Amino acid sequence: MSQAIADHEVAENVFLFTGTSVNWIILRDGKDLTLIDAGWEGDAPEVERTIRLLGRPEDVHAVLLTHAHSDHTGALELLHETYGVPVWMSPAEVPNATGEHVEQAGTADVVRMMYRPQAIRWAVDMVKVGGLKQITTPSAESFPEEGPLELPGRPVPIATPGHTDGHTSYHLPSVGGVVTGDALVSGHPTLKGLGPRLLPGGFTHDAEQAVQSLRVLRDIDARMFLPGHGPVWYGSLKESVDEALAHVDDRNTGLDG
Numbered sequence: 001m002s003q004a005i006a007d008h009e010v011a012e013n014v015f016l017f018t019g020t021s022v023n024w025i026i027l028r029d030g031k032d033l034t035l036i037d038a039g040w041e042g043d044a045p046e047v048e049r050t051i052r053l054l055g056r057p058e059d060v061h062a063v064l065l066t067h068a069h070s071d072h073t074g075a076l077e078l079l080h081e082t083y084g085v086p087v088w089m090s091p092a093e094v095p096n097a098t099g100e101h102v103e104q105a106g107t108a109d110v111v112r113m114m115y116r117p118q119a120i121r122w123a124v125d126m127v128k129v130g131g132l133k134q135i136t137t138p139s140a141e142s143f144p145e146e147g148p149l150e151l152p153g154r155p156v157p158i159a160t161p162g163h164t165d166g167h168t169s170y171h172l173p174s175v176g177g178v179v180t181g182d183a184l185v186s187g188h189p190t191l192k193g194l195g196p197r198l199l200p201g202g203f204t205h206d207a208e209q210a211v212q213s214l215r216v217l218r219d220i221d222a223r224m225f226l227p228g229h230g231p232v233w234y235g236s237l238k239e240s241v242d243e244a245l246a247h248v249d250d251r252n253t254g255l256d257g
């Protein structure tokens with residue numbers, strides 16, 4: 001990645017980086033940082049490198065997780081073990097992270113989505129970065145408090161279950177943005193084109209609840225969202241959610257566009 005840091009600054013002191021078809025977000029307040037999500041295991045060196053573009057891993061106050069799928073948890077143990085960074089998430093997501101309970105697309109689900117050439121390339125990349133390993137995060141902890149977190153960027157957890165039971169989005173009121181994880185994406189190798197969408201049904205634990213969570217996001221006054229997959233998406237969250245809802249019926253066939 002040779003782009004200047006400025007290219008990743010999607011709002012003041014909010015940075016979005018992309019690894020192997022998956023994003024992580026860094027919030028900055030002076031030298032202090034918050035990381036949201038952590039790529040695949042194979043992306044861990046890149047996660048650390050991007051932290052060092054902005055500061056020091058020791059100054060990451062916490063890693064927040066949107067959900068405990070292995071494309072988002074890759075660098076967690078590295079950061080926790082090496083730098084003592086706490087790993088926080090919804091209490092409902094902790095069992096998914098520690099491996100007590102697993103809600104992740106199985107191989108058969110993924111194979112069903114492999115009808116696009118770009119999806120096959122993605123699957124090959126995914127295997128290279130550790131996508132078939134069952135990764136657990138023993139350091140996973142529940143948020144230490146309710147409401148806005150006392151962290152750089154002041155993220156506010158918003159429960160958006162469906163993709164997983166404890167899936168959480170993070171509202172960033174100071175910049176009018178929401179980190180939506182996999183509750184609302186703007187692109188993925190298994191989807192055609194770019195635009196606000198739910199992920200294909202095979203990835204989602206409870207599809208009906210995922211739609212309910214879109215309605216929760218719709219009520220947030222925001223001018224952009226930062227998804228787990230696809231580029232930062234500008235425009236009111238209400239309009240973005242309406243676009244995703246308009247495509248919900250296509251989602252299980254993957255024949256949207």
Ligand SMILES: [Zn+2]
Pocket residue numbers: 022069071072182228229
């Ligand atoms: Zn994901």
